Amino acid sequence: MSAPPNPTGAAGRRLAALAEGWRVYRADRGGLFGLAVLSLVVVLALLAPVLTPPAELDVTRAGGAPLRPPSAENWLGTDESGRSVLLLTWWGARMSLLVGLSAAVLSMLIGTVVGLVAAHFGGWVSTLLLRLTDFFLVLPALVLAIALSTVLSRGVLTIVLAIGVTSWPQTARLVRAQTLTVETRPYIERARALGGGHRHLLGKHVLPAVLPLVFATTTLTVASAIIAESTLSFLGLGDPAMISWGSMLKSAMDTGAVTAGAWWYLLPPGLGIAVVVLSFTLCGRVLETVLNPRLRGERR
Amino acid sequence: MTDTRDEFETSAASTGPPPLLRFVAAKAGGGVVSLFLVAVLGFFLFRVLPGDPARTMTRSTPVSAEQLAALRHRFGLDQPLYLQFRDFVIDLLHGDLGTSYIYNRPVAELILERVGPTVLLVGTATVLAVLVGLWMGARAAWHQGGPVDRWFTSVGLTLWSVPTFWLGLLALMAFGVGVGPLPGLFPVAGMSSANVPAGVVPHVLDVAHHLVLPCLTLVAVIYAQFMMVMRTSLLEEMGAEYLTTARAKGLREDLVRRRHAVPNALLPTVTLIFLHLGLVVAGAITVETVFSWPGLGLLTYEALRVPDLPLLQGTFIVLAGSVIVMNVLAELVYRLLDPRVRDS
Numbered sequence: 015m016s017a018p019p020n021p022t023g024a025a026g027r028r029l030a031a032l033a034e035g036w037r038v039y040r041a042d043r044g045g046l047f048g049l050a051v052l053s054l055v056v057v058l059a060l061l062a063p064v065l066t067p068p069a070e071l072d073v074t075r076a077g078g079a080p081l082r083p084p085s086a087e088n089w090l091g092t093d094e095s096g097r098s099v100l101l102l103t104w105w106g107a108r109m110s111l112l113v114g115l116s117a118a119v120l121s122m123l124i125g126t127v128v129g130l131v132a133a134h135f136g137g138w139v140s141t142l143l144l145r146l147t148d149f150f151l152v153l154p155a156l157v158l159a160i161a162l163s164t165v166l167s168r169g170v171l172t173i174v175l176a177i178g179v180t181s182w183p184q185t186a187r188l189v190r191a192q193t194l195t196v197e198t199r200p201y202i203e204r205a206r207a208l209g210g211g212h213r214h215l216l217g218k219h220v221l222p223a224v225l226p227l228v229f230a231t232t233t234l235t236v237a238s239a240i241i242a243e244s245t246l247s248f249l250g251l252g253d254p255a256m257i258s259w260g261s262m263l264k265s266a267m268d269t270g271a272v273t274a275g276a277w278w279y280l281l282p283p284g285l286g287i288a289v290v291v292l293s294f295t296l297c298g299r300v301l302e303t304v305l306n307p308r309l310r311g312e313r314r
Numbered sequence: 315m316t317d318t319r320d321e322f323e324t325s326a327a328s329t330g331p332p333p334l335l336r337f338v339a340a341k342a343g344g345g346v347v348s349l350f351l352v353a354v355l356g357f358f359l360f361r362v363l364p365g366d367p368a369r370t371m372t373r374s375t376p377v378s379a380e381q382l383a384a385l386r387h388r389f390g391l392d393q394p395l396y397l398q399f400r401d402f403v404i405d406l407l408h409g410d411l412g413t414s415y416i417y418n419r420p421v422a423e424l425i426l427e428r429v430g431p432t433v434l435l436v437g438t439a440t441v442l443a444v445l446v447g448l449w450m451g452a453r454a455a456w457h458q459g460g461p462v463d464r465w466f467t468s469v470g471l472t473l474w475s476v477p478t479f480w481l482g483l484l485a486l487m488a489f490g491v492g493v494g495p496l497p498g499l500f501p502v503a504g505m506s507s508a509n510v511p512a513g514v515v516p517h518v519l520d521v522a523h524h525l526v527l528p529c530l531t532l533v534a535v536i537y538a539q540f541m542m543v544m545r546t547s548l549l550e551e552m553g554a555e556y557l558t559t560a561r562a563k564g565l566r567e568d569l570v571r572r573r574h575a576v577p578n579a580l581l582p583t584v585t586l587i588f589l590h591l592g593l594v595v596a597g598a599i600t601v602e603t604v605f606s607w608p609g610l611g612l613l614t615y616e617a618l619r620v621p622d623l624p625l626l627q628g629t630f631i632v633l634a635g636s637v638i639v640m641n642v643l644a645e646l647v648y649r650l651l652d653p654r655v656r657d658s
Contacts (some may be wrong), residue, residue, distance in 0.1 A: 044468075096528040101538070149351055151447045152641050156353075156596035157633050160614065164621045195639035237475065244477050244599055249615060263480060273502075280487065284480035290484065 035304045045123035045300030054291055059107040066101055071257065081271065084278050091278035093262075102262055103282040109258035110287065113173055114240035120178030121239070122232045126183025128223070130216055132186070133193035137202075144190075149181035159242060163251040170253050176244045183230050189224055196223045213261035226305045233298035237291045244287050259283035339647060343570045344393050345642035351554060358658070360627040371632065397455045411631070412624035416616065421628035430633075431505055432609030434596050438525065439532035443594075444587060447537040451544025452576050467545075470538030478597040480532045489527060503606035503636035528605040532597050540655065543586045548579040580650045588644030592637050 039045055059064075082089045090099040131145040162176040196202065197220065205219055246252055247260025254261075262283040268270070271279045386392045390401060393522060396547075405412070411421035450470070454463040473481075487605075490502040501524050502509065510520045552575070560570045602611030610629055617625035617646070 088597050110526065145347075149348055152348070152592065152638055153352070153355075153634050154592035154595045154637050156599065157592075157614075157630055158359075160599070160618060161626065161630050162360045163361075164626060165359055165619045165623070241475075245479065245596070248477070248479050248600065249603065250619060260477075263477075263483065267483060272483055273491050275487060275491060275493055277487065277493065280480070280483055284484070287480065288472070288476045292472055295471060295475055 022196055032056075033214045038304045039300055042300045042303070044296040048296035048300075051289060051293040053296065055107055055293075056111065059111055062108055064130055066104060068105075071097065071101060071105060071156040079268075081274060081276050081279070082275075083250055087166050089113065091276070093279055094265060097128070099279055099282055102257055103259070103286055106257050106262055106283055107286060107290075108168075109256050110240050110260070110290065112290050113170060113177070113258070114236045114290075116149075116174045117177035117181070117239040118232050118236040119242070120174060121235050122179040122185055122228060123178065126221075126224070126228055126286050128182065128186040129189025130193055130220065131191040133197065134212065134216060134220065143186075147183045147190075150180070151187070153180075155180040156242065156245060159246060160249065160251065165170055168211035168251070168253055170256065173243060173246055173252055176246065176251075181235055181238060181242070185228065186233055187233065190226060192224045192227055193220055196220050198222050227302075228253045230298055230301035230305055233294055237294035237298065240287060240294070244283075261289050327452060332466045334649075339646050340644060343641055344492070348638045348642075349635055352631055352638065353403060353406055354399075355634075356627050356631045356633040357399055359397060360389075360623045360628070361402070364457060364623065393485035398474055398645060410574055411628040412618075414625040414628075415622040416620050416625065417622075421625050423456070423514050424448075424625065425610065425628050428610045428613045430609075431607060432602070434521075435525065435532070435602070435607055435609060436594055437529055439529045439536065439598075440594055442529070443533045444540050446533065447540025448544045448576075448580070448583070450537070450542040452571065452579070454541065455545040455548035455552065456571055456575075458552075461573050463540075464547075465541075466541065470541050473534050476535065478531065478535045478602050479600035480602050481534060483529070485527050485531050486604060487522070500524070505608050524607075528607050531604075532601050535597055536590070536594055540583070540587060542588075543583050544579065547582050549576060551575050551579050581648070584651065585644050585648050591640050595633055595637060646656060 017021075040056075062068075080092060080094050080096045082088065083090045088098045088169075090102065090103065090203075093099055093102060128143055128147060128280050132140045134149070158180045159176040162179070163172050166172040166175070202215065202219055205215055210218075243258065244260030244263070248264045250264055252258060252261050252264075260283075263280065266276070266279045316379055361521075390398055395399075409422050411417065411425070414421050415426055450466045457463050483505070486502060488496070488500050492498040506517065506520050507524075507525050511517050554575075557570060557575055560574045560646040561567075592644055598609065599611035600605065602609045603615045606612060610633060614626065614629045614633075616622070617629060
């Protein structure tokens, strides 16, 4: 009842918060750089089938000679079967982004549900979930992901699953902590007093308050998911039919590009991973700062 | 100040087992439960999830139904799952991890042979990364927002965004094989050369020579986490009153940092260092693969290529188990180091 009169209502309030967030975000050069790079990479990845001839990805129809350094024809040289490294890197971006984003979303879903339930219900459910979260937090995620993708059938879905189910504990801890804080606030008590059930409380009041922070963490999770994808593909656990940055590096190692000194084959996929991962990390860090004013003084 | 002391005295005077003992028991108990969960997970992953392990084992070769049945019987796969699990746990407690499919030797034996190289690689890399990371983190926090901070943070973040194995491949190409006029300075594979004269000193030097590239690759990727942890931890101490006191005493800035701020910031860093050990292990798997370093990581890679499920199960249990044990130890050490958490 004591809320200040606001003619524009909830939508206007959200818009104002968004504008304020963007103002803080804009002040960070790293965050802007990350956002710009990511927009560019995503657009290029989406447009790959339109702008490039996919037929040239076929090993049997490759245009150039194998393992040739950059030339006017192939700007980034060729791979072991004479395909353009530029083309491969371009198409590889699609796979790395797709797997990275899907795995991060899966991890976010698991983490949010576990965190919410552990904080909201308390009792033995909470104890059990916390215990499980701590267990998975300590467990080396890559080792578990390797195990999962070895025993399940090879494919994109397996990789997404393997990364998703091994990277949720941090999100769960964060969501739990945030939920505990939110649930002490008076408006939750009010909703409870008015007879709101668990679903109403969590869905209408707690989740909207927790979600922005989850979003920031997920941005950081995408970064580690892309690294995990490339690592699994590099170890030969990816979908053999798909081109990703990790699988390119695997073929590079398997076909002796290292001993041949074929730097043009090694650099593009690795730089692709590094640039995209760094951009996601930069964006995630700034988003955290935007959403958590406590961090604002610390970093500028 | 007096409040805290009162608390200490009352807790010391209370009856029952000493709190430290209770704490150790609780932590050790938690560790045992975690280790059991690792065993359950290992069983579930490699016995239950693959559906039929006998089929997975023979994926690449055509086999008859009789051969499959014989294989299932040999590995006890024709028994109900709970009996299989019971046998599995009993074997595990006896140190029996089954027989490797590719090597046709006990998995435990294979793992024991490979532990040494991994401990050498991971240990050296962790110690170096912690030293470099803590030093840089302390510097960065002390000059927060300055050029040192900006440089350290951006270089660290960039290296952290790089896949470990890619950095390894580049290092291998640049310093192992050699690029252009630059000759290869370091060995490209393995842990020792065959043509080294006998004796301890040449052998140690040879291994150290082989260790340089894999170790530095690992350090380059992992030191950033330690740096960021130290930086955040020290930033939290920055406004503390005891630092003002130290400065008021007339201490040089350098001494205020080294003697007062850093030791306090170090404590929370300890557990976080151990919490990140899982990532170091992950890095070790790919680094060992790239440099053919004969450790547990390379063994994992050999196992997953086939796939050799018993061997993979063994490396999974050993790697996950050792990370858990290290974490329990870290919590105990933390407790001993920091009197403030002794009664929490």
